[in-house]
Amino acid sequence: MIDTKQKILDTAERLIGERGYAATSLRQIISEAGVNLASIHYHFGSKEELLDEVILRKAVPVNAERLARLDRLEADAGGAAVSVDQVLEALLMPMAEVADREPRFVAVMGRMISEGLIHGIAEKHFQVVTARVFAALRRALPDLPEQEFLWRAHFMTGAMAYTMCVSPSRVLPGTPVGSYRERIERLIGFVAAGFLAPVREISQVETTK
């Protein structure tokens, strides 16, 4: 059957979202999908490449939407810089909307990030968007020293990855969760302030110990 591949993808997506990548064995996937063990390696090559396809088939439209929003913003600005807030919205809102619509997708993405599996094909794919976003932010912050900008972009990436993928109730029990859209809006406020902060002087000597 030709839908063997689809059954594998759907079952893998569900199980990885529920239990995590490492905790999901190929034998569990084939058992629930009703296919043969070797068919996974026939269609995907390896467990890792199966994960790549699970991610990519959902990430492709999100990244396309991000690029489309950036195109629109830059066209509207007509050569001027797009604001930090707007760039962050273009980056984060498409993901938040999908996250609220398809909780299973964000579960897999969360597992992927929290298990440290952002590498290979998936990483390269996201870097297309990343490069565009960083370039737009750089234009919005022309006076920020280059090193400071690079570090702040790094901090943003960390806050972003963690926010999308780690439930805050694990760290702070009692935190109400709400929609992804809402948490992303809060994140944008936080990150934008960080980007626009005055540059802190870096002390040269050691601390009071």
Place this chain on the structure above:
Amino acid sequence: MIDTKQKILDTAERLIGERGYAATSLRQIISEAGVNLASIHYHFGSKEELLDEVILRKAVPVNAERLARLDRLEADAGGAAVSVDQVLEALLMPMAEVADREPRFVAVMGRMISEGLIHGIAEKHFQVVTARVFAALRRALPDLPEQEFLWRAHFMTGAMAYTMCVSPSRVLPGTPVGSYRERIERLIGFVAAGFLAPVREISQVETTK
């Protein structure tokens, strides 16, 4: 020999730092340490508990120093709130100093976070410090709505974990790396601005308080 345990710990620390936790097999560790396979389970019980001890023997002094700095700050303030910057320094500087002194420790911590292994004993141990820090930050930000505060604490955690553990050159080639101390100072500026930012209006919300 009584130092079998030490040899295992040292070798595990090195290999996990170099290759990651998942990619380091117990058989690699025993081979390089020159001990028997079963001795790992005799001394530690399991691979996961071995990781716990590798982390803990370095994390304990760092966390002690963090608590000591918080104690000192709060004593100096004499009942008044300690500033956001100061709390963040108490949390982050001890780690930065150890990171610059012992690169192997931060390599292991980085692997631990990037492979999503913050659970069990290690997590509980860090949460003692986390609770103190969040309480101090809450007092420094009395006017911030509770939900907003919790989310911002969450964003900070993400930026922190990512900053300590992911080399920025992986994401943005060409970024000069510098000392951990320096990057932590930049991080404090970024995070403090995020905490002190005006509260952004949430567009379409039902707040679950």
Place this chain on the structure above:
DNA sequence: GTCTATACTGAGATAGAC
């Protein structure tokens, strides 16, 4: 109390018949 040798179970991967 420590360490060694060895066996058990389950993982991902692969070769070859159909």
Place this chain on the structure above:
DNA sequence: GTCTATCTCAGTATAGAC
């Protein structure tokens, strides 16, 4: 394309030697 059988290697468990 699919399936059976098998391979290698992982973490784990245990019996028994010093």
